[in-house]
Amino acid sequence: xxxxxxxxxxxxxxxxxxxxxxxxxxxxxxxxxxxxxxxxxxxxxxxxxxxxxxxxxxxxxxxxxxx
Amino acid sequence: xxxxxxxxxxxxxxxxxxxxxxxxxxxxxxxxxxxxxxxxxxxxxxxxxxxxxxxxxxxxxxxxxxxxxxxxxxxxxxxxxxxxxxxxxxxxxxxxxxxxxxxxxxxxxxxxxxxxxxxxxxxxxxxxxxxxxxxxxxxxxxxxxxxxxxxxxxxxxxxxxxxxxxxxxxxxxxxxxxxxxxxxxxxxxxxxxxxxxxxxxxxxxxxxxxxxxxxxxxxxxxxxxxxxxxxxxxxxxxxxxxxxxxxxxxxxxxxxxxxxxxxxxxxxxxxxxxxxxxxxxxxxxxxxxxxxxxxxxxxxxxxxxxxxxxxxxxxxxxxxxxxxxxxxxxxxxxxxxxxxxxxxxxxxxxxxxxxxxxxxxxxxxxxxxxxxxxxxxxxxxxxxxxxxxxxxxxxxxxxxxxxxxxxxxxxxxxxxxxxxxxxxxxxxxxxxxxxxxxxxxxxxxxxxxxxxxxxxxxxxxxxxxxxxxxxxxxx
Numbered sequence: 001x002x003x004x005x006x007x008x009x010x011x012x013x014x015x016x017x018x019x020x021x022x023x024x025x026x027x028x029x030x031x032x033x034x035x036x037x038x039x040x041x042x043x044x045x046x047x048x049x050x051x052x053x054x055x056x057x058x059x060x061x062x063x064x065x066x067x
Numbered sequence: 068x069x070x071x072x073x074x075x076x077x078x079x080x081x082x083x084x085x086x087x088x089x090x091x092x093x094x095x096x097x098x099x100x101x102x103x104x105x106x107x108x109x110x111x112x113x114x115x116x117x118x119x120x121x122x123x124x125x126x127x128x129x130x131x132x133x134x135x136x137x138x139x140x141x142x143x144x145x146x147x148x149x150x151x152x153x154x155x156x157x158x159x160x161x162x163x164x165x166x167x168x169x170x171x172x173x174x175x176x177x178x179x180x181x182x183x184x185x186x187x188x189x190x191x192x193x194x195x196x197x198x199x200x201x202x203x204x205x206x207x208x209x210x211x212x213x214x215x216x217x218x219x220x221x222x223x224x225x226x227x228x229x230x231x232x233x234x235x236x237x238x239x240x241x242x243x244x245x246x247x248x249x250x251x252x253x254x255x256x257x258x259x260x261x262x263x264x265x266x267x268x269x270x271x272x273x274x275x276x277x278x279x280x281x282x283x284x285x286x287x288x289x290x291x292x293x294x295x296x297x298x299x300x301x302x303x304x305x306x307x308x309x310x311x312x313x314x315x316x317x318x319x320x321x322x323x324x325x326x327x328x329x330x331x332x333x334x335x336x337x338x339x340x341x342x343x344x345x346x347x348x349x350x351x352x353x354x355x356x357x358x359x360x361x362x363x364x365x366x367x368x369x370x371x372x373x374x375x376x377x378x379x380x381x382x383x384x385x386x387x388x389x390x391x392x393x394x395x396x397x398x399x400x401x402x403x404x405x406x407x408x409x410x411x412x413x414x415x416x417x418x419x420x421x422x423x424x425x426x427x428x429x430x431x432x433x434x435x436x437x438x439x440x441x442x443x444x445x446x447x448x449x450x451x452x453x454x455x456x457x458x459x460x461x462x463x464x465x466x467x468x469x470x471x472x473x474x475x476x477x478x479x480x481x482x483x484x485x486x487x488x489x490x491x492x493x494x495x496x497x498x499x500x501x502x503x504x505x506x507x508x509x510x511x512x513x514x515x516x517x518x519x520x521x522x523x524x525x526x527x528x529x530x531x532x533x534x535x536x537x538x539x540x541x542x
Contacts, residue, residue, distance in 0.1 A: 036427040043432030056437035
């Protein structure tokens, strides 16, 4: 992730607005910038499965139980 | 009172184990009303300091205790939890009672359903004393900030020390005699970490064995409800009562529930116990007293006739942590999205940080984490199944002081608990002794899927050998 550009505050402000987050305080948006960079690194660090048929741990099974 | 016994001091009653109290109640030597009153007195005396409870249900508890006593006097003893007082983390719903989740967003939320685990305990005749303190929504980032609507729970071994989270009040109540047992919920260690911090037993059962229905969800694919108790035997009793298939929980396992206590006293002679010592080059160091007591625990197992073999997990601890972190961010935000989008300013910092993390996570990374989880679970299961049970560290340090966020986060997220949330195996936090400051040290006993009985059997053998159960917090 070292060559991945970090999120900027301007990008985060636009991103938050694009996805409907309009109530967040400015200092919380600044915090989002810090966390977004941590999240991006963590997400891309998850090893990818080599086989396309490897499914997620949570799979869809029928019959479903209705809660 | 209808049951004639000599008056007992509050401390004598509240420090009985479930097993001891149950035998006395069944033989009419102990009154459930007297027992409930003793707990309420104890709570009144020390909970202003410890803050274990958010909502006390004193009137309901006394009414239920009177009913239990009358029923027992009529000759209908329901079983080992009849008349036993307990507390429950305030993310379990109880119909007609507020569930706050320790959050400003839920202060006025009155539940319209009861969690299946609570229904089962009601059917067993247990007496609900109240709702226990928790991190907001039963989750967080490992950091502890005094920004929630309720005071921080305090560790009864040293009130300047952390209680473990997220089931903060559950460990406090069980260790300090504010409840004979408590229920918590465990997504990455939230039952086992408070148990480790307060020197009690905390079980995260096999995923799907205990119903999550009626509990405020944190992360669907990782959440496991569980009991905190003073002894391993007590834990087996409570888990027996709350386990079992539940059609209200879409992930409930449709398997028979074994008898968790049947082999409790059989010891470990002849067993092969795997020992995990290596958690990868980037894992935190296990601090000296915790490591020394782990070593003593290994020696005890050998002395009791077990064979120890060192086993290696298929990936470093950091990999399990990364998987659980990504899954947690995504599922938790999905659960609480509306709250986050509309009222994030009312959340405490820890919850808001977690929700904020989920907000920028890519879908493909979440799915990659769930795919890698399957691989980790399968390969870890092969290792765990090579033994009868596994001994592993729980936390790598004892309960740190409030205020130092780095050590608080290390206590929580640097522990070896999340491994078994990722894999779904049963894992119990057991007390192994004390550090130089008199704080409890801990370890985990881990078992094969749905083999909680062996986990309890090993824990019970160690409990008898270690003799740590005679020492209670002095508060």
